[in-house]
Amino acid sequence: MIAIYARVSTEEQAQHGASLETQVAACRKHIGITVEPVQEFIDGGVSGTLLERPQLTALRQAAERGEISRLVIFDPDRLSRKLVHQLLLTEEFERRGVVLEFVNFEWQHTPEGRLFYSLRGAISEFEREKIRERTRRGWLAKAYSGQLVAGMQRYGYKYDTQTKTLAIDPVTGPVVQEIFRLAADEHLSTGKIAQRLAQQQIPSPRGTVWWRDTISKILRNPAYTGIAYVHRYDSGNHNRERHADEWIAIEVPALVTPTQWAQAREVIYHYQKIWKGRQEVPMLLRRLVYCGVCGHMMSTNIRTVKGTTYRYYFCPRRYPRKFQTVTPQGRDTLCTLPWIPADSLEEAVWHDIVKVIDDPQGWRAAQETTEHEPTGPSEDEQIAHELQRVQRSRHRLLELVRKDLITLEDAERDLKTLKGEEQRLRERQTALHTLQPSLATLIADVRTRMGPHLDSLPFATRQEIARRLINKITVSIGEDGVINAMIQFIGEPERPHQS
Numbered sequence: 001m002i003a004i005y006a007r008v009s010t011e012e013q014a015q016h017g018a019s020l021e022t023q024v025a026a027c028r029k030h031i032g033i034t035v036e037p038v039q040e041f042i043d044g045g046v047s048g049t050l051l052e053r054p055q056l057t058a059l060r061q062a063a064e065r066g067e068i069s070r071l072v073i074f075d076p077d078r079l080s081r082k083l084v085h086q087l088l089l090t091e092e093f094e095r096r097g098v099v100l101e102f103v104n105f106e107w108q109h110t111p112e113g114r115l116f117y118s119l120r121g122a123i124s125e126f127e128r129e130k131i132r133e134r135t136r137r138g139w140l141a142k143a144y145s146g147q148l149v150a151g152m153q154r155y156g157y158k159y160d161t162q163t164k165t166l167a168i169d170p171v172t173g174p175v176v177q178e179i180f181r182l183a184a185d186e187h188l189s190t191g192k193i194a195q196r197l198a199q200q201q202i203p204s205p206r207g208t209v210w211w212r213d214t215i216s217k218i219l220r221n222p223a224y225t226g227i228a229y230v231h232r233y234d235s236g237n238h239n240r241e242r243h244a245d246e247w248i249a250i251e252v253p254a255l256v257t258p259t260q261w262a263q264a265r266e267v268i269y270h271y272q273k274i275w276k277g278r279q280e281v282p283m284l285l286r287r288l289v290y291c292g293v294c295g296h297m298m299s300t301n302i303r304t305v306k307g308t309t310y311r312y313y314f315c316p317r318r319y320p321r322k323f324q325t326v327t328p329q330g331r332d333t334l335c336t337l338p339w340i341p342a343d344s345l346e347e348a349v350w351h352d353i354v355k356v357i358d359d360p361q362g363w364r365a366a367q368e369t370t371e372h373e374p375t376g377p378s379e380d381e382q383i384a385h386e387l388q389r390v391q392r393s394r395h396r397l398l399e400l401v402r403k404d405l406i407t408l409e410d411a412e413r414d415l416k417t418l419k420g421e422e423q424r425l426r427e428r429q430t431a432l433h434t435l436q437p438s439l440a441t442l443i444a445d446v447r448t449r450m451g452p453h454l455d456s457l458p459f460a461t462r463q464e465i466a467r468r469l470i471n472k473i474t475v476s477i478g479e480d481g482v483i484n485a486m487i488q489f490i491g492e493p494e495r496p497h498q499s
């Protein structure tokens with residue numbers, strides 16, 4: 001039903017006798033024609049500073065029973081003379097699903113109205129905050145007393161409803177111990193540990209893939225030595241740590257000894273250092289070398305055997321990508337190009353670069369007498385093709401997320417990789433379109449700047465020259481096992497080269 005509330009105080013009644021009727025009439029006019037029953041709640045001769053008013057109480061009770069859909073009042077003063085009461089009552093009615101309407105109150109157009117409404121918003125926000133605070137305090141009190149709330153989950157443990165504590169999980173607990181053993185005793189990297197677990201078909205905490213990050217997080221978690229911390233991260237931003245004073249330590253059964261934990265830490269640190277060093281290994285032709293079998297841009301890698309470092313270019317399509325089906329034939333077939341030792345490839349390419357710089361005319365003449373095979377798609381076309389592939393992979397991932405086949409979190413890593421790949425492709429695309437000066441101009445520039453001592457140039461300079469002169473190097477292996485490198489200089493068609 002629709003309710004009308006009207007009120008006058010004793011003084012108001014004495015001053016304007018018709019006031020109550022005026023209010024009710026205005027409210028009825030506001031409601032207009034309706035099929036819903038309308039009920040009047042009228043407090044005559046009652047002060048607006050009190051909340052204890054017979055008809056107001058009846059109205060609030062009716063609202064509580066859910067009988068009222070709309071409440072029409074002449075202005076907020078009728079509800080109460082006190083702003084706080086106005087706010088509390090409004091809040092109460094709205095909480096009960098009552099639509100509140102004032103006839104003579106333009107909250108959008110008057111300063112009072114705007115103040116009223118903003119205060120009202122602040123009050124309901126305050127109420128919500130108070131509820132949240134109460135919940136959190138209850139949770140903290142439990143944590144302080146050494147008990148954990150049931151919602152708290154940690155890999156390797158399970159919540160014991162009897163003792164209200166964490167106990168070692170008979171299934172995942174040993175997995176944690178195995179991870180620490182592989183790191184501390186076998187000195188395996190997080191990637192290798194992930195491989196081992198996958199080989200043993202042990203499901204990850206999320207039941208999907210073992211990521212290096214997951215392993216790393218487990219190995220860094222001090223909780224496994226017997227002390228877990230709660231209240232450690234900001235509730236709003238889970239990456240922000242609170243001040244250590246605020247953390248609450250809880251004793252849990254230890255899964256590893258502090259020594260094992262420290263050893264694992266050292267192993268992680270060791271691999272981190274190697275990884276950082278690896279990034280700095282110079283590759284003269286990074287992102288210039290393409291696979292002669294499948295056409296993909298080649299990646300680089302290093303291997304260290306007995307203290308000697310070997311650098312390689314390899315085709316990433318030798319290895320199956322995640323979510324890619326590998327068919328015995330067709331374009332998803334894995335690539336067969338073996339790893340190419342970087343030293344010999346770079347030496348051969350540099351030899352060619354020097355030849356071209358020393359004698360561009362001679363090189364050009366030699367090139368004109370050579371018969372060209374059809375050059376195939378240009379790099380530009382290949383980049384466009386690759387960009388389409390990235391786009392398709394992204395759609396496929398999002399489709400998997402949409403179908404709940406993988407979690408968004410798991411997909412994020414791959415999306416990030418795709419984004420990086422796309423960015424590199426776009427950069428190369430821009431470079432192709434902006435850096436197309438004639439080869440002769442480039443060579444002349446390099447000659448004047450470098451002089452005759454091309455072979456004694458520092459690495460960074462040689463790399464810059466290679467990047468400025470070469471568009472693309474296509475590598476393949478001949479039937480005799482010899483590496484073929486086809487160098488395409490900027491602005492020139494491809495030509496074969498024997499190394």
Ligand SMILES: [Zn+2]
Nearest residue numbers: 291294315335
């Ligand atoms: Zn390939």
